Amino acid sequence: MELINKSAKVLSELDVTFGSLVHEMNEKKLFDLTSRKGKAQGGFCESLPETGLPFIFMNMSNTDSDLVVFMHEMGHAIHDLLKSDQELYAYKQIPMESAELASMSMELFTMDRWNEFYKTEEELNRAKKDQLKGALMSLPYIMVIDQFQHWLYQHPNHTWEERTKKFGELKDRYDASIVDWKGYEEWKVKGWFYTLHIYEVPFYFVEYAISQLGAIQLYKNYKEDPEGTINKYKEALKLGSSKSLPEVYKTAGIELDFSSNKIAELMEFVAKELDLLSVSK
Ligand SMILES: [Zn+2]
Known part of the structure; x- marks a missing residue:
């Protein structure tokens, strides 16, 4: 399959072991990528307990998102492989803030090699711009969901109307200045329905913001020192949860820092x- 072969090439260029993992998973039929009738939506990577090998599930849609989702899930798979040497089972169980750091960073690390997938420089630049913009645009939405979840639990007796109103207010606060919802007001207040975290992992979703800020730091480091950054990334992932989250981030060469200064620097x-991509053709 084109996605697998090209991704293996791209990942090998980052690190030979990353590419070999794609080939091994492919040979052992550890990818379930194509859509079929009745298949559940979404994408995930699970570690198989007997062999320790990862398994990736996703629904290809023949759009750009196939590439991003695949690279994201390969980040999880690489994490599984690297932490498999941890002796204690508990150390292989990682918090979401480190799991998503592994996967979101892989989306960005591979970006400079996406020319494998795009025919023209223009298409490539458009895809890279979408990726970077997506990384930024996810942050306000995560803030909305985070505050919304806290409100839900602080107001256990709220009504459907109050809940809808609250979500609308939060959306207005964070994205009304850049999104024109005219004609789509219903979707503005109902958007949270699709965020599975609200049903499955209460109070979570903020881990994506934490990890995204980590991933942007790693990408920034990668631009300056590709090899050194990949080595530190690998060292950090190998730790599993044998070290605290701040130590894992530190080993990766980044900080668990949410100060306005740090966020401003990353933005x-x-x-x-984004400017560079707009200038170059
Ligand atoms: Zn993920």
Whole structure:
């Protein structure tokens, strides 16, 4: 399959072991990628307990998102492989903030090699811009969901109307200045229905913001020192949860830092990268 072969090539260029993992998983039929009738939606990576090998499930849609989802899930798979040497089972169980750091970073690390997948420079730049913009645009939505979840639990007797109103207010606060919802007001207040975290992992979703900020830091480091950054990324993932989250981030060469200074620095970096993509054809 084209997605598997090209991704194996791209990942091998980052690190030979990353590419070999794709080939091994493919040979052992550890990919379930194509859509079929009745197949559940979404994408995930699970570690198989007997062999320790990862298994990836997703629904290809023949759009750009196939590539991003695949690279994301391969980040999880690489994490599984690297932490498999941890002796204690508990150390292989990782918190979401480190799991998503592994996967979101892989989306960005591979970006400079997406020319494998795009025919023209223009298409490639468009895809890279979408990826970077997506990384930024996810942050306000995560803030909305985070505050919404806290409100839900602080107001256990709220009505359907109150809940809808609250979500609308939060959306207005965070994205009304950039999104014109005219004609789509119903979807503005109902959007949270699709966020499975609300039903499955109460109070979570913020881990994506934490990990995204980590992934942007790693990408920034990668731009300056590709090899050194990949080595540190590998060292951090090998730790599993044998070390605390701040130590895992530190080993990766980044900080668990949510200060406005740090966020401003990262946003400026992404804005500069977007500018470069707009200048080059
Ligand atoms: Zn993930």
